[in-house]
Amino acid sequence: MPELPEVQTIVNELQTNLPGRKISSCRIIRESIVHGDHNRFQKIVEKKTIIKIDRLGKYIVIHLSTDVWIIVHLRMTGKFVLQPDSRSTHKHDRAVFQLDNRLKLIFSDVRCFGTLEVCDDLGKHKGLRQLGLDPWSKKLTAGILKLKFDARKIPIKTALLDQKIIAGLGNIYASEILFDAGINPMIPANKLSKGKLSAIIQSMRKILSLALKYNGTSISDYRRVDEKQGMFQNFLKVYGKADQKCLNCSSKIEKIVQNQRSTFLCPLCQK
Ligand SMILES: [Zn+2]
Known part of the structure; x- marks a missing residue:
């Protein structure tokens, strides 16, 4: 299961590649990985520009234009893969975000415990609100x-x-x-x-x-x-x-x- 260093590594790599990119389209292959309605998820994220990617605990938080966030938890086997848009769909691909630069961001998950959801107020997200201190927080003494x-x-x-x-x-x-x-x-x-x-x-x-x-x-x-x-x-x-x-x-x-x-x-x- 990915822990802080693995999630932070993924966040760093996404942050290097994604800010400024627009999500041209989004395809949910396995509906159960989306918390809430998957059609609504697709509609909300499509045509949005990616602003910034952060880590909070083991969550990945993707900030999109017009202040909406994709909140991702990788759980056991979730991962993100960035590939040319010519790559064919693999067995464990669960969601595909087509970007405006001929790349696609794929959420892949063998066991399907990972989750994607949209959120318009991070302060109200139950999982995020319950998080304790970050290991590097100055408050952690x-x-x-x-x-x-x-x-x-x-x-x-x-x-x-x-x-x-x-x-x-x-x-x-x-x-x-x-x-x-x-x-x-x-x-x-x-x-x-x-x-x-x-x-x-x-x-x-x-x-x-x-x-x-x-x-x-x-x-x-x-x-x-x-x-x-x-x-x-x-x-x-x-x-x-x-x-x-x-x-x-x-x-x-x-x-x-x-x-x-x-x-x-x-x-x-x-x-
Ligand atoms: Zn010893």
């Missing part, structure tokens, strides 16, 4: 996390996945961040000192920046807009490494299940 985690007895790994607290993390980076910070993923969030929370914030920014530098992690379906892979999978230290040696101490990396999700950790390095 150890003090604020201490307050937010105060009543939460859930393990820190599970707390890091709660998009209403910090927006953008998923299973891969939560494991990597806690390994980097030397913190056991099973520790209840409300038991962590400000010093430990500060270490988590530092590791979060470090790991996410590095993952962004390598254009994200391609271990399953995630691909960039040009269909190339991200490269951060080559730098993962614990995720997917069960029974391999810890790079720091040579202990065996363990895999545990928390809240139905896999967590990877070094039992010696993460106390």
Whole structure:
């Protein structure tokens, strides 16, 4: 599932290519991916000019002329592909935006959990309104996390996945961040000192920046807009490494299940 570095990579690539382009036409191939009426979606986005592409949490927000936004969530396997308009339709293409420069922007999704919707007031969008702090927000401090985690007895790994607290993390980076910070993923969030929370914030920014530098992690379906892979999978230290040696101490990396999700950790390095 794409997390912050993967979504930001896609946003950066769309932002390089799309602003100023007009959507000549829009074809919805799989109607169920559109939240709301798909005919209305088509009508609203057609003939609009793309102004800017942003990321909010794991959402992609495409600002169109006359202040309407396309809000996209990639979920498990959603992706955007930019191709010449001569490219034939592929099996997993779900929506096609024909642009005015002989390119088309394709929303492709193998499993179809991804969503597209139009919105004319970002402040009223339920998913966006519920988003917690961005990992790079100046408001994200150890003090604020201490307050937010105060009543939460859930393990820190599970707390890091709660998009209403910090927006953008998923299973891969939560494991990597806690390994980097030397913190056991099973520790209840409300038991962590400000010093430990500060270490988590530092590791979060470090790991996410590095993952962004390598254009994200391609271990399953995630691909960039040009269909190339991200490269951060080559730098993962614990995720997917069960029974391999810890790079720091040579202990065996363990895999545990928390809240139905896999967590990877070094039992010696993460106390
Ligand atoms: Zn270790």
